[in-house]
Amino acid sequence: MSHKNSVILLVLIALSTPAWIPAQNSAKLNEELPAGAMQQKATTACLECHEARIIVQQRLSKAVWTKEVDKMVKWGAVVDANDRDALIDYLSGNFGPGQPEYSAPRSAQEKTTVRSTRRTSK
């Protein structure tokens, strides 16, 4: 890309940023559980039934994570009794109340939408 085109590109991007798009943290399309001693066991126990995003969006205290883990074990999650406490520590350490807010991704837009035509019922 030429220098001229680069300049035009940056100007266009700056001008085309819609004011109505709120600032967000970058959203991940594919979530994985974070690194740690319990990553693999948590992946096996939890992601058999649902994706990591359901865990990653939580911001829960250790007491609440404890209830969740025990409920999920009752519902079929395979967690060795010796791993229970470490799993709770892993989840509450990574997804506790102090962690930054989670930002969810969006699905693709199916077609160009014209907002100004949306104000009438169908």
Add this chain to the structure above:
Amino acid sequence: MDSRRTFLKTLSGAAVGVAALAGWPAWAQTTEQSSSINLPGEDGMIVRSQRFLDLETSVEYFDSWLTPVSHFFVRNHMHEPVERNAGDWRLTVGGEVDKVSTFSLRELTQLPVHSVVNTLECAGNGRGFYRPQVPGIQWQKGAVGTARFSGPRLADILHRADVKSSGKHVMFRGLDEVPGKVPPFIRSIPIEKALDSDTLIATHMNGAPLTKHHGFPARALVPGWIGAASCKWLEEIKILESEFVGNFMSPGYRFPNQVVKPGDSVKPEDTHVVTGLNVKSVISGPLDGSSLKSGQVTVHGIAWAGEADIVKVEISIDGGSSWNPATLGREQSRYAWRLWTFSWNAKRGDYLIQSRATDSRGRAQPMEAAWNPSGYLYNAIDQVKIHVA
């Protein structure tokens, strides 16, 4: 490739990279770009979960009385049923009845059709705003939508089965694929609500057959109540002598009888089943964090109240010191939200805009929603911050 096309291609590719770096939301980009999730039939939805599917509507889409299906939130507790031939589907009606009945889809659609415009809201809509946070899908403002649902009245189906006088509750079982030892998604509603002339077995939504995500071929439609009452992929209706006992009736979908200190636990005996929706409003524009030019600004949004009617929506542009009446939209139906607008000559400055709805039962949105351990029925006064330049 000519230089212009090369430039446009470069622009497109570069824009994706810059967008990602700048933290643009994925939906602001096009389908060709790799930073949004391709979900056919779903348009720019906030993806709370893909497996199982939970999609939230972004507030800027709340600008029509009827929500297009492609923008209608999706709440799945479990995996969707595997694809099957609609011709093989059967709905059975049994329990406390004189005649156990079975309906094919064809037989169901031959019954008199009734339509209800209903605002459907997940009980957990707004859960993500409670502090301390509670477990569950962290919905914000968009697990709600309004559609015209059509299908036979549940009452007509129950009359064909001759419900016994002992039948007091109506149980719905869906075809959700249950993972592990998770309890099946079964709930019940009282017979009085089941016999209401607006309670349906819906086969259509906004004039088209239900999509798979919304419960094809048939779902319950319990108007004015939380979404969980309107069981999707319905396969069985059973008349019971008493309320169904199961996870999704207790401890699921229950609300404390008394005010709870945030973070406290509540004994099951101190709770009741969540049924009707709260009074609530949401500002759909201007969007939070937006920057506008001074002059005429129209604040707009939606307001609903379950089985009650919205009587007024008030807007504050000064952080709650004073409130001004919004104009309610003409379109209305018993269980449907009202659109509203409020126009205001905005001068330069930073503003906190708030909306507060009041319903026909005298309920008004509170400054703070009533915290509860499952994060249900969030309905605090809505607010957005904007900058006027």
